[in-house]
Amino acid sequence: MATIRDVARSAGVSIATVSRVFNGSSRVSEQTANRVWSAASNLDYWPNSAARSLTTHTSNAFGVLLPDLYGEFFSEVIRGIDHTARRHDYQILISSSHANADEIVGAAKFMRGRIDGLIIMASDTGSAEGIQQIAERFPVVLLNPCRQVDGCSSISLANFAGARTVVEHLLDLGHREIAIVKGPPGNVDAEERLRGYREAMQGAGLSPSLALEWPGDFTELSGLRAADMLLQSSSRPTAVFTANDCMAVGFLSALHRAGLEVPGALAVVGFDDTTIARYLSPPLTTVHVDTYELGSRAVQLLLSSLEASEYKGCARELLPATLMVRSSCGSPRQREQPILQHGGIGS
Amino acid sequence: MATIRDVARSAGVSIATVSRVFNGSSRVSEQTANRVWSAASNLDYWPNSAARSLTTHTSNAFGVLLPDLYGEFFSEVIRGIDHTARRHDYQILISSSHANADEIVGAAKFMRGRIDGLIIMASDTGSAEGIQQIAERFPVVLLNPCRQVDGCSSISLANFAGARTVVEHLLDLGHREIAIVKGPPGNVDAEERLRGYREAMQGAGLSPSLALEWPGDFTELSGLRAADMLLQSSSRPTAVFTANDCMAVGFLSALHRAGLEVPGALAVVGFDDTTIARYLSPPLTTVHVDTYELGSRAVQLLLSSLEASEYKGCARELLPATLMVRSSCGSPRQREQPILQHGGIGS
């Protein structure tokens, strides 16, 4: 493979001149530039980026560390990152499946020298110290972190506000007994959504009842289980907020099988606005978060913190969530309307 | 930031020794090794990967070039690539949104020196020469290419066989008038699926009829349009093969709105086995392709072509497609059963 030296020799110039031509920097006479270009194309010269970033201390690449790549959530985040990065001539170095702080730091170390900034999404709570260590080396943006870290920017999803909006919507429709199918304990999103639910309930003067907070773990199966519980219990809420769409899918299908009508007998809301949400029957009212934007903003923050050479801006952003009203909650209901007792349920 | 020099000085050894310790290579006395380790951790030394790959001519990273990152297809491919790469301590450098050969070559040039191999998925037909140029520099695996390229391995999806299976399934069920909603002209997947459809029809002694090949472009909207056409025409097929699931969604919803029963009045099959396929009503019979495996195999091919130092193995693999029978085709039908004429259709 031809190096800058070969090109220089072939064009009868010094390697400095070749470098100048390729970087379009200092003035080079058109004549010699042409000689260099043609020599380069004859030799099919491709500059070595590793060598380049060794001297320049920049790489035109950003690192991305994720817990997993599964599902449309991560897919959209990456798309947002990649598109925005590419628009600024950056490539992205990805590594996923990092369960704990050690693995994250390990991957970051490995990226040392080949990235100009790092986007981290850590599901782990205990990674704060490790991440702080990383942030000393290059700009870091945290995606939806469990807790803030000094020296890192962050972008979070409006889980809390979104969940509150969901419950307020149900309250507006006249519901008073509103249950929630929770996400897995320890999960940031789950906790925040639960907090939003509780706050909205309290705000409406409804004292929180543990009997209305059902366990779940964001899987379709757990939604199904929640529905089974509901069908077997004697007293039923009039509305259920499943803390993500995935559980809503399981929940709705169990209800459907049991012959319980949605939204007639029960209003259901989800969270995430997954692609399937609008294809469910009935189309699911849920909360939309612009995941693409999450990734896109992260890159923008990195870019701006690179420009602002000295001062490491430590931005904290919140990505808004919007309620997507579809059919699964129905129209306003009469107050004190008796709960329909369907026959043949739970068999 | 501390360099290998700082560590050497602090530990009172030469930089060569530090390098040896960090690479666990040659024998170093336990004593000095310990001194090096503690000096390194005191200085919080992170080796510079760019410098390392400059001398070693390897990077432990693979490049990935894609036309786009949208949708679960790409998401799964990347997941397969990333998981498999990570299992072998490789990271992946991604760049997407490459429309033509020039952009692909440009991105590949930029990766020169920082990757050990490249996975390319090009939607463009005219990129053969460019890709050949790339393949001279590092091992290349092509994903579902329009045409094979000398010196490149490739993994293709069994579009042809899958489509043939679809039609044979419909034939088995007793269908004779089978229409297809085609994908966009020029698209590899679309062409191959059409070819499979035609071959199966001919194999059953049914002469291909252009009246049964309807235009489409893989979008939901085009599926909807196809349904409109169907509803307005006087003679109707008994089964329709929509060349991807996305069009099937639009197709089914239009049929549903018009009151045409599936599979009662019309059998419908899709392709891709998208997540929503099983949530449609009726659940869609479709063709499943293991997209994760597509990415995973690509990495495995790269790894093995790196091992086989000299000989650049030029593997050509085909990823099997399997028919997922669900409810949208119904059960075997009586031969010559009269087509039901529903009322109130197409209004």
Next chain:
DNA sequence: TTGTAAGCGTTATCAA
């Protein structure tokens, strides 16, 4: 406008 030469932070080849 061009060339010389000193880095950039590693690994690798010798000797010692």
Next chain:
DNA sequence: TTGATAACGCTTACAA
């Protein structure tokens, strides 16, 4: 077992 020192392929003062 260790240490000098020459690469690796590029950028960038500084000098010409």
